[in-house]
Amino acid sequence: EFDAVILKYDINGNLIWQRTWGGDKIETAYSVAASQGLVWVTGKTRSFGDGGEDVFVLQLNSDGLFNWEKVWQSGIGRSIAVDSAGNAYVAADRNLYLKYNISGFVLYSLDWGSGWEGNGIAIDESGPDTFVYLTGTEDMHNIRLVQLTDTGALVSARRWTSYSMLYYGTGKALVTVSGGQVYLCGVGSPTLSQTQIVDDQLRNATGFDLSVNGSVTEPAGIEGAPSGTENMVTGTQDNGGMLIMSLDAAKM
Numbered sequence: 001e002f003d004a005v006i007l008k009y010d011i012n013g014n015l016i017w018q019r020t021w022g023g024d025k026i027e028t029a030y031s032v033a034a035s036q037g038l039v040w041v042t043g044k045t046r047s048f049g050d051g052g053e054d055v056f057v058l059q060l061n062s063d064g065l066f067n068w069e070k071v072w073q074s075g076i077g078r079s080i081a082v083d084s085a086g087n088a089y090v091a092a093d094r095n096l097y098l099k100y101n102i103s104g105f106v107l108y109s110l111d112w113g114s115g116w117e118g119n120g121i122a123i124d125e126s127g128p129d130t131f132v133y134l135t136g137t138e139d140m141h142n143i144r145l146v147q148l149t150d151t152g153a154l155v156s157a158r159r160w161t162s163y164s165m166l167y168y169g170t171g172k173a174l175v176t177v178s179g180g181q182v183y184l185c186g187v188g189s190p191t192l193s194q195t196q197i198v199d200d201q202l203r204n205a206t207g208f209d210l211s212v213n214g215s216v217t218e219p220a221g222i223e224g225a226p227s228g229t230e231n232m233v234t235g236t237q238d239n240g241g242m243l244i245m246s247l248d249a250a251k252m
Helices: none
Strands: 004-009 015-022 026-033 038-045 054-061 066-070 078-080 088-092 096-100 107-112 116-124 131-138 143-147 154-163 172-179 182-186 193-197 210-211 215-217 242-247
Touching: 004 026, 004 038, 004 054, 015 026, 015 054, 015 066, 038 078, 038 172, 054 078, 054 088, 054 096, 066 096, 066 107, 088 116, 088 131, 116 182, 131 182, 143 182
Parallel strands: 026 078, 078 116, 116 172
Antiparallel strands: 004 015, 015 215, 026 038, 038 054, 054 066, 066 210, 078 088, 088 096, 096 107, 116 131, 131 143, 131 172, 143 154, 154 193, 172 182, 182 242
């Protein structure tokens, strides 16, 4: 039995609270976001859902109390981002993309079709319109970057192709900043070819959406705190090299 762990530290690295969430099998948390005094967490669960790997999404308040817990059938929640209205956007593997409102209701669920796994998600609210960016892996060797409206409509999509089968092309994480810049990091071959995708098939995803009564406990013996004020991007290198991109959203 392994549970997902959520920790809150103050600005000086002192632990404020710690929570675990899970059942009698394995839960893993992959991503966290905070806004308006609330915390959102996504990952995978085996204790709840259909017994395989299912996406979970949690919302906690600033004191670490659980507001709601949701599970979506089949997948792993890889990354989560929250907009200024408190809507949570989840990028998952197995072709899945979800949007929840602040109360935990699914506003829409989208399926990109086979061969696509989402790893990173970011929101751009710097202009009059809100855009959502997704990155991940397509057919194991290609990096994909997708731009959507906040209602789930496809705006544009790009693919970076690794020519060598020795290299995996994987978009891992995204961040957007004011001025319409999009930064992407991941793993790719030394030479990548960029193309615009015009044949994306976006459709509604099917699955169940469940409320979950997970076991919430206070873990003991968790020690250690980060030090310094550096902003870092971390990851692993697997048959490829680290990749960092800066893109102009207006030219997507």
